[in-house]
Amino acid sequence: MAKLIIVVDKAQDWAPFHQYDGVMTLPAYLKWSAKNKQRTRVINLCRQSQYLGSGYYCSLLAEARGHHVVPSVRAFNKFNRHEIADIAEEIPGTILTQLNKALVDETNTQLIFNIYFGETEHKALKKVASYLFDAFSVPILRVELQKKVSWQVKTLKIGSVHKLNEHEQSLFGNTLERYSHKIWRVEPTNRKYKYDLAVLVDPKEKFPPCTPKSLELFNKAAKRAAMDTEQIGVRDIHRLAEFDGLFIRETTGVNHHTFHMALKAEREGLAVIDDPNSILRCGNKVYLQTLFEQHKVPMPDGIMLFKQDEDNLERAADTLGLPLVLKIPDGSFSRGVVKVKTLTELRSQLTALFEQSAIILAQRYTFTEYDWRIGILNGTPIFACKYFMARNHWQIYKHGKAKTESGGFSTCAITEVPAHVLDTAIRACAPIGDSLYGVDIKQDGDKVYVIEVNDNPNIDDGVEDLYLGNKLYDMLVEDFIRRIELKR
Structure with missing residues (x-):
């Protein structure tokens, strides 16, 4: 857990709020940070936000020490360079x-208010x-x-804590407590856990990458290694700074909150699986096709079909033969x-798929009993697992109107x-990263x-962990600790 x-x-700027031993003046913070090497989170409430003012120096020196600070120097520079003058043009239409x-019922033509975290x-x-x-920020x-x-x-301006009235002080204090979550809790000297890990899950997800039982087994492995875990959801994005790492156990997507959570966690200095680069690279089959071509990784013969091209039909059939497989770039679970x-x-499928993506990947069809x-x-x-094709189907998953069927497995x-x-x-x-991956491979004799x-590979109890058992979860925990220690 970060300090x-x-x-x-x-000091009087903090007088209206709860006493906390982590409140310091800038000179005191610089002396403290010179002696302490733990992961540190800094909230900079210095009054002087202008270039080379005390607030600017606080964030500048915090970043030099490897501390995560709000506001960042970049945030200060946005205000100091007057980049916010054209803010209306930058805000999305939505x-x-x-x-x-x-504000449809607002009768005034001007409204001034504060945003706290x-x-x-x-x-x-x-x-x-x-x-x-x-x-x-x-x-x-x-x-x-x-x-x-x-x-x-x-207009947008940086507000000052010493200028808040009593009502605003109450709002600020309550929001800061929620934002920091653990700010008022004094850590015991004999703290049981050395690390804090957030596990992102969606209890309502139809095909989650972990069963409840496998999450429980992971939690037990974490506790054996002095790591505390807490399951969080999308609404906990502003709590990420409380943790040392983030384990995403929800199906990821680039145009999805999981990607934004990964980005924010990485900016906060957390060890992250799945990291945003991995989500970005693995989340698009066209990207992977191009990447594998560059690195000479064996894959089915394939071509990219573009919506505006008129010769897609002939080019796909002539190059790959029939039958062939069409894929939208960001599909998952055989969808x-x-x-x-x-x-x-x-012709019919291309017309339908081009409604979803400007590029479709066509690949030569190769049947195998398992992947x-x-x-x-x-x-x-x-x-290592063998995933067998669903009964009377050419894929592992067979999606029906009423239910989804899947084939068997062998670990x-x-x-x-x-x-x-x-x-x-x-x-x-290798060209994607060093995170946790599940590689799907077809084997046809000596060819793969x-x-x-x-x-975001599945790790389900009784499937992927069937051979190693608890050791698989121990390996995941050990790697998280390694990543956290490297961050520190």
């Missing part, structure tokens, strides 16, 4: 629409406040709205993947996997083909 430090210009809907007392402006905090953001034809953001047997099917799934962690194989020791399969799995992950690399 939270609050830096103020004068946010401006939300702003005008929220992304929150405001104006409930209707919740989404606007959250967006502005992400764009201009300062503890107190003073916002002036003006209505001409429609509502627009007129967005179709097999076509005739030119009529090819290898090789789990790779930090470049090392940790589990084996890494030593039982053919050497060229393991070698190909490792080679496929990488179908895809998953950044």
